[in-house]
Amino acid sequence: xxxxxxxxxxxxxxxxxxxIAYMVAFMVLLIIGFIFYVNLSAAMVQQFAPGVDTVLGPLxxxxxxxxxxxxxxxxxxxxxxGTIELLxxxxxxxxxxxxxxxxxxxxxxxxxxxxxxxxxxxxxxLVDPGIDQGPLLTGYLGIVxxxxxxxxxxxxxxxxxxxxxxxFFATLGIFLLLWLISMPSDAIGSLGATLLNYLDFSEHFYQxxxxxxxxxxxxxxxxxxxxxxLFMGTMAVETRRWR
Amino acid sequence: xxxxxxxxxxxxxRRAIEDLTFHAEKGEILGFLGPNGAGKTTTMRILCGYMPPxxxxxxxAGFDVVDQSLEVRRRVGYVPETxxxxxxxxxxxxxxxxxxxxxxxxxxxxxxxxxxIVHMEERADGYISNLSKGMRQRIGLAQALLHExxxxxxxxxxxxxxxxxxxxxxxxxxNLGQERTVLLSTHILSEAQQVCDRVLIINKGRIxxxxxxxxxxxxxxxxxxxxxxxxxxxxxxxxxxxQVRGVTRVSAGSDGGLEFETSPGLDVRPxxxxxxxxxxxxxxxxxxxxxSLEEIFLQLTRxxxxxxxxAEEVEEDDLGEDNA
Numbered sequence: 130x131x132x133x134x135x136x137x138x139x140x141x142x143x144x145x146x147x148x149i150a151y152m153v154a155f156m157v158l159l160i161i162g163f164i165f166y167v168n169l170s171a172a173m174v175q176q177f178a179p180g181v182d183t184v185l186g187p188l189x190x191x192x193x194x195x196x197x198x199x200x201x202x203x204x205x206x207x208x209x210x211g212t213i214e215l216l217x218x219x220x221x222x223x224x225x226x227x228x229x230x231x232x233x234x235x236x237x238x239x240x241x242x243x244x245x246x247x248x249x250x251x252x253x254x255l256v257d258p259g260i261d262q263g264p265l266l267t268g269y270l271g272i273v274x275x276x277x278x279x280x281x282x283x284x285x286x287x288x289x290x291x292x293x294x295x296x297f298f299a300t301l302g303i304f305l306l307l308w309l310i311s312m313p314s315d316a317i318g319s320l321g322a323t324l325l326n327y328l329d330f331s332e333h334f335y336q337x338x339x340x341x342x343x344x345x346x347x348x349x350x351x352x353x354x355x356x357x358x359l360f361m362g363t364m365a366v367e368t369r370r371w372r
Numbered sequence: 373x374x375x376x377x378x379x380x381x382x383x384x385x386r387r388a389i390e391d392l393t394f395h396a397e398k399g400e401i402l403g404f405l406g407p408n409g410a411g412k413t414t415t416m417r418i419l420c421g422y423m424p425p426x427x428x429x430x431x432x433a434g435f436d437v438v439d440q441s442l443e444v445r446r447r448v449g450y451v452p453e454t455x456x457x458x459x460x461x462x463x464x465x466x467x468x469x470x471x472x473x474x475x476x477x478x479x480x481x482x483x484x485x486x487x488x489i490v491h492m493e494e495r496a497d498g499y500i501s502n503l504s505k506g507m508r509q510r511i512g513l514a515q516a517l518l519h520e521x522x523x524x525x526x527x528x529x530x531x532x533x534x535x536x537x538x539x540x541x542x543x544x545x546x547n548l549g550q551e552r553t554v555l556l557s558t559h560i561l562s563e564a565q566q567v568c569d570r571v572l573i574i575n576k577g578r579i580x581x582x583x584x585x586x587x588x589x590x591x592x593x594x595x596x597x598x599x600x601x602x603x604x605x606x607x608x609x610x611x612x613x614x615q616v617r618g619v620t621r622v623s624a625g626s627d628g629g630l631e632f633e634t635s636p637g638l639d640v641r642p643x644x645x646x647x648x649x650x651x652x653x654x655x656x657x658x659x660x661x662x663x664s665l666e667e668i669f670l671q672l673t674r675x676x677x678x679x680x681x682x683a684e685e686v687e688e689d690d691l692g693e694d695n696a
Contacts, residue, residue, distance in 0.1 A: 135472040146460050215456035215515070218420045219473045220445040370423045 132221045133229040140203065140233025149202070153195040154241050161187050165248050169255070178256050184248040185268040185339060192238070192272070192279060193308060197300035199238060200283025201293045203230040204366070208291035217370065227284060227362040234280040242272055263341035271338030274351035275330070279304060281355040285362030288369070304330075373398045373523055373553040374419065378428035381414050388414040389577040391428070396570075398522075401549035403568030403585075404557035411577040412557035413453060416525050419555070420450040433522050446474070449516030453527040455508050459501035463492060463511055466500060467518065474519045486514040490544070506537040513544070524548060526556040530563060542567050598641060601629035601657035602648065612651045616643050629657065 144150040161184060168183040204227075207213040216226055246269075253259045283300045290296040311329035314322035326332050333347040374396040381388045389411035396402040404412045418425050419432060421441040429436065435443040458466055464483060471479035487493045490510040495503065503511065509529065516524060529545065530538045545554060545567055558564055564571045565585045573581040573588075581588060602609060606628065613632055614622045618640040625631035634640050641658055648655050 131475060132473060135469065139469055143460065210456065210458075211452065211454045212456040212458060214417075214422060214450075214452045215470070216473075218422050218445055218448070218450045219470070220442050220475075221473055222442070 132225040133232060136216075136221075136226060136229025137232035137236065140230055141236050144199070144233075144237045147202075149198055150237065153198050154244070157188070157191045157195050157241060158244060160191055161245055161248065178260075179252060180260055181249045181252070181265040181268055182339065183252070184245060185264075185272065188242070188245055188272060189275060189334065192242075192276060193304045194301065195241075196238065196276070196279040196283055197297045197304065200234050200280055200287055200300060201296040202287070203234055203284050204287040204362075205290045205293050205296045208369075209293075213369070217366075223366045224359070224363045227288065227359055227366060230287075231281050231284045231359055231362070234284060235277055238276045238280055239273065242269070242276060261341065264339065267338045267341050267343055270343070271334045271347070274338075274348060275334060278330075278351045278354040278358065281358035281362070282307075285358045285365060288362045288365035373400075373433060374402075374555060375431040376415075376419070376428070377430070379415065379418060379425050379430055380427040381411075381418060381423075382426045387577055389574075392574075392577075392579055394572055394579065394582065396553050396555060398553055399549070399551060400570060401545065401554040401556065401568045403564035403571040404555060404574060405559065405561065405564050405571055406557075406574035407559055410574045412574060413527055415574075416450070416527050416555065416557060417452075419444075420448045420525050421445045422450075446519065447521055448523045448525060449519065449521035450525045451509075451512045451516045451527060451529060453531065455512035457500045457508055457511060459499070462497050462499055463487070463503070464496040466511070467514060470515050471518050476519060479518075482518050486517045489517060490514045505532050506534065509533060509537070509541065513541070517548070522552060524552050524554045524556075526554065528557055528559075530558070530560070538563075597631060597633050597661045598644070599625050599629055599631050599657065599659055599661050600644065600648070600655070601625075602653040603656045604654060606630070606653065609648070609651075609653060612647055612653075613644060616640055616647050619644065631661070 164187045165183060168179050172179045204213070207216060217223075249260065249265055282303055283296075286300045286303065287293075287296045290299065307328070307330040309329075309331075311322075311325045311332050314325040317325070327350070333350050336342075337344045337347050374394075376392055376394050379392040380390050392411075392415060394402075404415070406412050417423050419430055419437060421437050421444050424438045429438075431437070432444045433447050435447070437444050458469075461469070464487075467483040467486065468479060471482055476482050484493075487496055490513055492507065492510055492514065495507065500508070500511065509532075513526075513529070516526075526545065530541050533541060542563065545556065548554060549567075549569075556567070568585060571581075571583065571585050571588060572579055600609075600613065609630060610622050613619055613630060618635045620633045620635055622630060622632040632644075641660075645655055645658055
């Protein structure tokens with residue numbers, strides 16, 4: 130556990146020294162802020178009370194595109210720089226390395242998500258009698274779970290590549306696939322549709338947590354994706370030794 | 373301390389090392405000598421637990437490198453050929469991180485201590501990206517010393533350094549080797565000769581010779597080679613020399629002279645000199661040509677038909693080093 134924490138700490142601190150992390154944070158906050166402003170203006174004219182969905186909707190989409198940029202370097206860069214040799218010959222187990230990297234990236238993403246909390250706070254002040262607290266809490270719970278799963282997938286992909294750009298696009302590809310996989314389910318019907326719906330990342334969010342509903346199945350889904358991805362990342366590091 | 377038996381490693385279809393067997397004792401500096409691509413790095417990576425061998429066993433301090441990898445890694449300090457440093461960390465941060473990964477209870481003291489050993493105290497707060505190659509090498513070494521390992525594995529520790537730095541690193545290694553086992557690889561023969569207690573010559577994945585540098589030299593130079601030169605016309609000289617008892621092989625030497633080999637343990641130079649002079653030649657030069665470790669190395673690594681470009685590359689590299 131201590132090794133995991135040592136590695137996670139280093140990764141977390143390093144994000145504040147790299148321009149990419151700042152750019153991702155800047156982009157995410159800028160776009161959310163812009164959409165937030167547009168929504169507020171529209172609400173003034175059309176007389177409806179905007180909810181937390183005006184923040185969470187765009188946030189989750191931006192995470193899909195921003196997370197690969199945050200996770201791409203985690204292990205790929207170690208491989209390119211040769212420092213992986215250092216970590217793999219230190220008394221650290223392979224899973225500790227992968228989980229440590231994941232934790233570092235996850236904590237950074239959580240920091241970014243925590244900053245977006247200012248928008249619902251502002252909204253709560255503007256809207257009378259305040260916004261619906263249920264979707265706020267469950268929505269953010271969903272974001273945290275989704276972040277955990279996305280970063281885990283990102284770390285795992287990063288373990289396969291020694292090129293960050295390749296890791297970025299591979300990760301983004303997997304994210305988009307998981308996000309859209311339920312699209313053909315209407316056309317297929319029956320068992321296939323159920324399966325695709327279950328695998329879909331967005332189905333577990335928009336149908337429940339986004340609307341203020343907590344369903345244990347969704348939590349289990351995101352946690353299993355996280356665990357599975359971390360397991361596969363460990364396997365990827367291990368097979369690296371055999372090459 | 374290090375025991376290796378029948379170690380073999382395949383990369384796909386290519387066999388990198390084949391059936392290596394050797395050992396190293398406590399307090400010994402073992403040199404791993406061979407041309408580039410001979411399998412030195414592969415062997416070292418296996419020994420420090422970076423990757424498993426295809427066949428064979430290796431034990432370090434009694435622990436198997438595959439089954440007890442973590443125990444081995446706790447006892448080994450490893451400096452790879454490309455020093456693994458994080459350029460965006462300061463020297464101190466980097467060493468502290470490595471000390472924490474090794475769970476040293478007194479990590480801060482140890483960082484200060486190793487910085488002192490490699491004489492880098494003043495650069496502790498500098499960023500690694502600003503360090504020169506020689507300093508990076510020293511930080512790499514400092515990192516490997518943090519946990520006071522019983523075994524030090526150094527892959528080409530002096531590559532890319534200037535002559536003053538090379539001398540410094542060699543002295544450092546010699547000091548470290550007094551109480552530790554050091555395995556170092558190099559393709560510079562004079563380095564192996566200076567630093568190592570025992571040398572293992574490896575070529576194309578196999579051990580071709582193993583002995584102390586001195587023994588190796590004398591074993592292969594039992595037959596002495598002597599160069600001979602006369603002023604003026606040297607026609608018929610070959611016949612005169614070859615008739616002297618104890619002279620085995622006569623060949624044309626460089627710049628018009630002759631070279632001959634003698635039977636082991638026999639100094640025939642006086643006889644040759646007398647014979648040459650009495651045959652009416654003006655003898656101007658007669659001196660033994662010692663076979664340097666360099667020549668032994670080239671001879672050993674060329675015995676099997678090695679790809680010529682590899683051998684040439686080594687030769688050039690070594691010449692370059694000596695000139696420097």
